[in-house]
Amino acid sequence: MILVGELVDLPPGESVRVHGDVAIAVFNVDGELYAIDDTCSHQDASLSDGWLEGCAVECPLHAACFDLKTGMPSGPPAKKPVRTHAVTVEDGVIYVHETTRVEAPAQGAPAEEVV
Numbered sequence: 771m772i773l774v775g776e777l778v779d780l781p782p783g784e785s786v787r788v789h790g791d792v793a794i795a796v797f798n799v800d801g802e803l804y805a806i807d808d809t810c811s812h813q814d815a816s817l818s819d820g821w822l823e824g825c826a827v828e829c830p831l832h833a834a835c836f837d838l839k840t841g842m843p844s845g846p847p848a849k850k851p852v853r854t855h856a857v858t859v860e861d862g863v864i865y866v867h868e869t870t871r872v873e874a875p876a877q878g879a880p881a882e883e884v885v
């Protein structure tokens with residue numbers, strides 16, 4: 771569990787970058803909190819520096835959009851999703867529960883689980 775900070779310091783429309791195993795971007799979309807891997811799956815850009823468009827963020831480098839609920843890109847140049855992470859608020863403090871990558875046996879496609 772990663773401490774993000776006070777909810778009052780992340781108002782709607784804002785984002786913040788925190789560090790777990792990798793950098794994670796946390797967004798406040800009209801009071802709903804979302805967390806995804808901060809680094810774009812296309813190249814090395816910080817999605818927390820991108821622009822919120824509804825429940826998606828537009829990468830600041832080449833404008834790929836990622837759904838904050840699924841991590842899926844809406845189109846090129848990004849082709850791979852970014853991980854999503856659970857977010858909770860306890861006593862006004864935001865926490866991210868980082869999703870770890872677990873290799874699925876035989877199929878070769880990575881699965882994810884929340885720890």
Ligand code: FES
Binds near residue numbers: 810812829832834
């Ligand atoms: S670095 Fe994000 S779309 Fe290229």
